[in-house]
Amino acid sequence: MSGDRPSPLVxxxxxxxxxxxxxxxVADDDLNALTGRMLASSAVALACYGAVLGAFHGVLMALTSAVKLPLLFLITLAICLPTLYLFNLVFGARLSVRQSLALVMVAITVTSMLAVAFAPISLFFLITAPDYGFFKLLNVAILTLSAVVGLRFLTGGMQVLNAHGLLAPTVTAPPAVVAPPAAVAAPAAVPAPAVPAQPVPVGAVPAQAVAEPVAVAAPASANGTVTAAFPPGMVPPGHPGAARPWATPPMRRSEPEQRPASMTLLYVWILLFGFVGTQLAWTLRPFVGSPGENFALFRSIEGNFYAEILRTIGNLF
Incomplete structure (x- = not known):
């Protein structure tokens, strides 16, 4: 396992x-330092991107957005992290609080770094096409794409933890039961090979000989063993009988490994994280600032985030 090696960027x-x-x-090795570096880098990256968002309205909005955007992600994490941790505990996972925090911080770090990588594109459209509706939808799309990529890292990390048994409860295997030795079957009598029939003149065979049953040779199977060809239910006592392909139950394919409940609840938690984050963003607005309104640190809470996005799309087209 590689430790937290020195690197210019986490x-x-x-x-x-x-x-x-x-x-x-997985090893819970020096996670405080790793989490601290991810927290610092995410805050700086989100502050830079927030400054680009607020620059549409002016310097004051750029400064306030540089503070509010990191707070948006950190407050959302503080609200939703206890739910993720308790979900894991309820369903038998063995994750610690530090492991859960480090796992989610990986997703937030990827999201923030990808968002700041899009900052030059957002700044380009701010300079060349300063349209409020288009600029707002562009940045919503950038943040959504960045969050999707970051959450893919979160699910990938949870799958690795699942492979190491940290998500599923440990189950003690029952002791193996030794089966008694099977009884040795008596060797079956092999019928004598048939003698080819010779033509016999009429009248040379006594009547008693004609009335007796004639032994018929049993056909040989493909592997060379001799099997008896008796009608169903007419096998004489002591005879092994013909092999029935349905006597042995067919072999079933191994069942696929079931996904632990923690993985299913992770997707529920991701939806919860998204709803909490969008509602908090609507509460902390403005981040961009309407061009026809004066500077305001916060706006009155009215409507919701999704209705505003649909209204903006309708006005744009």
Whole structure:
């Protein structure tokens, strides 16, 4: 396992050595330093992107957005992290609080770094096409795409933890039961080979000989063993009988490994994280600032985030 190696950017290690990061989280090795570096880098990246958002309205809005955007992600994490941790405990997972925090911080770090990578594109459209509706939808799309990529890292990390048994409860296997030795079957009598029939003149065979049953040779199977060809239910006592293909139950394919409940609840938690984050963003607005309104640190709470996005799309087209 690779430790927290010195690197100019923690995002470089996450992208280049993600397996090493997952292994460090699994081993719970020096997670305080790793989480601190991810927290610092995410705050700086989100502050830079928030400044680009607020620059549409002016300097004051750029400064306030540079503070409010990191707070948006950190407050959302503080609200939703206890739910994720308790979900894991209820369903038998063995994750600690530090492991859960480090896992979610990986997703937030990837999201923030990808968002700041889009900052030059957002700044370009701010300079060349300063349309409020288009600029707002562009940045909503950038943040949504960045969050989707970051959450994919979160699910990938949870799958690694699941492979190491940290999500499923440990189950003690029952002791193996030794089956008694099977009884040795008596060797079956092999019928004598048939003698080819010779033509016999009429009248040379006594009547008693004609009345007696004639032994018929049993056909040989493909592997050379001789099997008796008796009608169903007419096998004489002591004879092994013909092999029935349905006597042995067919072999079933091994059942696929069931996904632990923690993985299913992770997707529920991701939806919860998204709803809490969007509602909090609507509460902390403005981040961009309407061009026809004066500077305001906060706006009155009215409507909701999704209705505003649909209204903006309708006005744009």
């Amino acid at each position: 995002i470089e290690r996450i992208l280049r050595d993600r397996q090493g990061v997952w292994q460090q989280i």
